[in-house]
Amino acid sequence: MSVNTTLTGTEIRARYLDFFASKGHTRVPSSSLVPRNDPTVLLTTAGMQQMIPYFLGRETPPASRLTSAQKCFRTTDIDKVGNQRSLTFFEMLGNFSVGDYFKRDAISYAWEFLTQVVKLPPDRLHPTVHPEDDEAPAYWREIAGFADEAIVRLDENWWGPPGASGPCGPDSEIYYDRGSQYGCGEADCKPGCDCERFLEIWNLVFMQYYQDLDGTRTPLPRRNIDTGLGLERLTMLLQGKESVFEIDLYRGIVDHFATLAQTSYGKDAKTDASLRVIADHGRALVFLAADGVLPSNEGRGYIFRRILRRAVRHGKLLGLDKPFLAEAATTVIKLMGDYYTELRTQQERIIEILSMEEQKFSQTLSTGLSLLNELLDQLRQKQQTVIPGEDVFKLYDTHGFPVELTQEIASEQGFSIDTAGFEQSMQRQQERSRAASSFVQATDxxxxxxxxxxxxxxxxxxxxxxxxxxxxxxxxxxxxxxxxxxxxxxxxxxxxxxxxxxxxxxxxxxxxxxxxxxxxxxxxxxxxxxxxxxxxxxxxxxxxxxxxxxxxxxxVEQRREDTMRNHSATHLLHKALRDLLGTQVEQRGSLVEPERLRFDFTSPHALTSSDIAHIDEQVNRWIRANYPVETNIMPIKDAMSTGAMALFGEKYDDLVRVVSMGQSIELCGGTHCRSTGQIGLYLTIQETSSAAGIRRIEALTGRAAEAYLRRRSATVDSIASILQVQSDQVESRVEQLNQELAAAKRQIAQFQRADALRQAETIVQQSKEVSGIPVVAASVSVPDDKVLREMGEMVRTKLKQPGVVVLASDLGERIALQVTIDPALTKRGLHAGKIAGSIGSHLGGKGGGRPEIAQGGGKNKAALGSALELVATLVRDTIK
CATH class of the missing domain: 2.40.30.130 (Elongation Factor Tu (Ef-tu); domain 3)
Structure with a gap:
């Protein structure tokens, strides 16, 4: 299958861009994975997305012929990643015509590049077309010499818009015949077959129509060309590899993970599948983080979190118990950072985000294990052996606990899972997710x-x-x-x-x-x-x-003025943060309202109280300086040469509006005060974490800041009155009261422990022998669960031989239960958690825990006597 093993993936990308540049195409950089001004999709799924405004005539393109290597991310095949072919993140090579050339030239350029530039064998290439498209087959016959019967007609050769509406049209796909050894053996095997023989590598889309929300298609004012050639697939063919994971753009990542797992790729099918998953997901996470996508529970952030969790799960299957994704990020950046330079400039931030999220998920795994064990204990008490599908899904969806791990642990302990119920819950969630993530435009x-x-x-x-x-x-x-x-x-x-x-x-x-x-x-x-x-x-x-x-x-005048104060203050805040923390600080979002401002910025660490005080002082110093706020319209290049700050990931027009106030210079289209003095007063009221590697400041200005300080002052005066001290003495008086309170608590604890010890002495005398074991089951008087646990341990240690202690106490709204069993008896079948569960259920509640110690309780106080009598029976029936 090898065609040209000397070309690297980087060289193939360069040859493609050079070829189309020679055909009059202007190179454009890859757009962000976060689509600009396109709410129809969460992430960039095709190279044409940044071209849509040009195709629709809403924006003027830099040229009528364009070419790019575009970063793409598709979520449809996440669960399939692990096979030889499926990817989430990939590179799409594209050439585009905005009202310039159409079908003939698109087919001619594709054929020339494939057969003459990268020299794929012409007899291995097979085109497909839409059944209603008569033009494309004619050009394939004319340009490449295909017989009409060799051109496959497929209904799916229609490219729809990435969202609910947008440009669309018929397409022609080019397939590569990998050989009969990859085929299904059927006589009619041809491009479009589900077998592995024919591999789609290039899609030529003839953009002719605009599709409305109701499916109506109308001709576009200008016909356009959009093509997409998968770099990884083409590289796989040219380098003669069996899968995309063996090409040079991937193999370094795969081998890095294999080394960490102390294995090698190709050694075992199951291991290879896990290596492919973490290689794809690891690479995707690096690019998502570089483009500002942060982990969360919705939208793009949920996708980030989902693939990270999937990668960590497969890492666990490989025996990788320590965090590994952040370490491997350097390999990805080394492989691809020369072309995608944002990877190098964002390297520190990428590694920090991956480290924090992976560490967080490791904690999630620990929580999931605890919840699963508790669930299994409850099922044992009910004598059930199948974990309900809804519970399995809750562990997976709410707590991120992998289903495979649930199944493995359940099997080890004699349980199975309700797979059908889980799939139903998963399907319902996917339907909700699709409904939430698909964009439904307003009817307007x-x-x-x-x-x-x-x-x-x-x-x-x-x-x-x-x-x-x-x-x-x-x-x-x-x-x-x-x-x-x-x-x-x-x-x-x-x-x-x-x-x-x-x-x-x-x-x-x-x-x-x-x-x-x-x-x-x-x-x-x-x-x-x-x-x-x-x-x-x-x-x-x-x-x-x-x-x-x-x-x-x-x-509304006052609302506008308050908003302008807050907006101008965000510029001064941005400058103060960069002056304090360094120029690596970047804005990651803001909210400017009349009542307040919110400003998100990149920082791996929280601000200290000293940092916040410094920022407040600096911003207010600039406000008092009363700098004039000046605006100028200028070319983007001139603006950047002045040192103006631009928002990360934002795409600007050729002419931009530059807002200057003192040392702050930013590109901004918002409304502002005429001078900084009009802001009046700036006050930070909160600094928190917004997401991994992102901090958030909330602040007030002007009238809102004044009102806030008045309320705080009134609160201090009220507290001073209650404490009967002057306002400036409140802090010292509160500290004094805290010390007195701590001393009182220590004294109370001593009294409680002494009382518990006295009760323990009495209770030990009440022990009864059950099957040769001393058993204590008593109601005691304690203030809280902590003292109840301590008393249970006291009683156990005072028994002359290994025994069972069950104590209950009325804590007001509920009966608290403590079960303590000598470790020597757990070997004979006694289990504190099971006893607590049975007695808790008798009290109308629940219970559970470890074999040696457990807790429980319930609200049925009338059943307390019979519940304690039940202890002897439970011990007698269980002891071996």
Whole structure:
């Protein structure tokens, strides 16, 4: 199968980009795995995603011919990763035409590259086309000399949009024949067969239509080309390897993990599958972390966490008990950091995120083991041997405990799991997950898209003021354009110009009123659902509003001013953090509201109280300096040369807005104070962890900060009054009271222990012999569970021979139970956890624990006497 074993994956990528550059294509860098302005998908799944705005005519491309090597991540085959072919993260080589060439040239370029540049044997290549596409087969016959019967027609040769709507069209896929030894042996085996013989390597998409949410397809204004060639698959063929995991882009990662596990790839099928999983997932995690994806329980973060947990589980199967993913990240970065330079610049952060999350999951595994053992004890008491599927799924989904490990431990202890029940729970969760992750656009999108095409972009005048005269150019109700609305109708209002700021860059949208001679529309929110189009969301509070009417647009002044104070303060905060912690600090999100500001930034460690005090002092020093806030529009290159800070992962237009205040210079489209002095006062109120490697500051400015300090001052005065001291003496008085309280607690504990000892002396005398074993079952008076445990141990040690101690105490809302058994008796079948479970159940509650010591309880106080009488029977029936 080998064609050219001398080419590395890096060289193949370079040859592809060089080839299309020679055909007039402009190289564009890979976009982030986090899609820009595309809520239809969680992650970048294809090279064409960054091209969609160009295909739809919403943005101007840098050129009509483009080529790229794009980072991609697909979640559909996560559970299949481990076989020879499936990947989550991969590289997609692509060439794109935005209204330039179409089918003929796309086919010609593909054929030339495959047969002349990388020299794949032409007789091994087989094209497929859509049955209703007559043009593509004609070009394949003309350019490559294929007979018509050699061109396979497949219904699945249609490329749909990555989300619910978007550009689409027929496609032509190119398959490579790996040889009959990989086939199914059927006479009609051909491209599209499920066997391993024919491998799809390149998809040529002829983008001709736009698909609406309802499935309706309309021709695009310009026909486009989008192609995707899998780098890993092509490299596998050229290097003559059996799987993508053996190519040079992967083998170093696989071998690194194999070395850690003290094994070698190719030694054992089960081991190889686990090595493939952690190699793919390990590589994917490095790229996700580099692009700002952080572990969480939803969205992209859930995907990150899911594949990390899957990798750790397979690491456990290989015997890797210590964290290994962060260590292996350096291998991934070494292999791919020359082309994807963000891996090197983010290396320290990537390693820290992986280390923290892997360590956290190791703790999760420990918790899962404890929960599983408790579940097995409960099932034993009920004499059940099958773990319900819902419980298995809860361990897996809620606590991240691998199903395979649950099954293994259960089998060792004589249990099985309800696989069907687990699968049903998993299916329900997947349906919920798909519903949550699939993007369902508002019904208004189509109407707004037409409005944008017809009327153009909205002029924003909010930098100059908070009021303006404007004209209603469109009204939308329930996804349809209407000519008029009346109170109390809800609607979307689009003006030709507006002072209302649309939510963007962390700053929330403005509120206010649109007033015409016939009515008032109350704006509850302002957004920009399509680039360039500002939409006012709200309801008519009185009267009527018609398309074409002139309105007075008034933003709520105090709300805007408070928001501007907080927004300007985030810039000063960002600068203060970088000055204190270093230039590696990067903004990772913000929220700017009238009431407060929230600022997320990269940092592996929490800020100290001294750090926070320093930041507050610095920000307030700049506020008092009353620096003018200046804005300038300039080319992005000029802006970056001034040292302006740009947001990580953000894609900017050629012309950007630069906001300067003192030493702070940032790219920003938000509204700001005229000078820093207008912020008034800055106060950090909280610093917490937002995610792995991300810290969050919440702060107040202006009126909100003043109100906060007044409340704090009033609280201190109130406490001083209660303590009957001056306000400046509160701290010392509270410290004194704490010391007195600690001393009192120690004295009480001494009294309680002495009382417990006296009770223990009496209780020991009440022991009864059961099957030759001293058994104590008594009700005692103690203040809490801790003293009850201590008393149980006291009584056990005072017995003259190994015995069983069961103590119960009324703690108010419940009866607390403590079971203590001498270790020598556990070898004879006695188990404290089982006894606690039986007695707890008798009390209307539960119990459980280790063989030597266990706890339990219940709320049925009337059953306490009979519960204690049950102890002797349990011991007699169990002792061997």
């Amino acid at each position: 999108e189509r109407a707004l898209d037409q409005i944008l095409k017809q009327h153009g972009t909205t002029e924003f005048t909010g930098y100059q003021g908070i009021t303006d005269s404007s004209k209603v150019i469109a009204l939308v109700v329930d996804g349809e354009e209407v000519e008029s609305i009346s109170a109390p109708q809800q609607a979307l209002v689009i003006l030709n110009r507006t002072p209302f700021y649309a939510e963007s860059g962390g700053q929330i949208g403005d509120r206010g009123d649109l007033t015409s001679p016939l009515g008032t529309f109350h704006v509850q929110d302002t957004r920009r659902p399509l680039k360039g189009l500002i939409v006012h969301y709200g309801a008519m509070s009185e009267g009527h509003l018609r398309v074409g009417e002139n309105v007075q647009a008034d933003v």
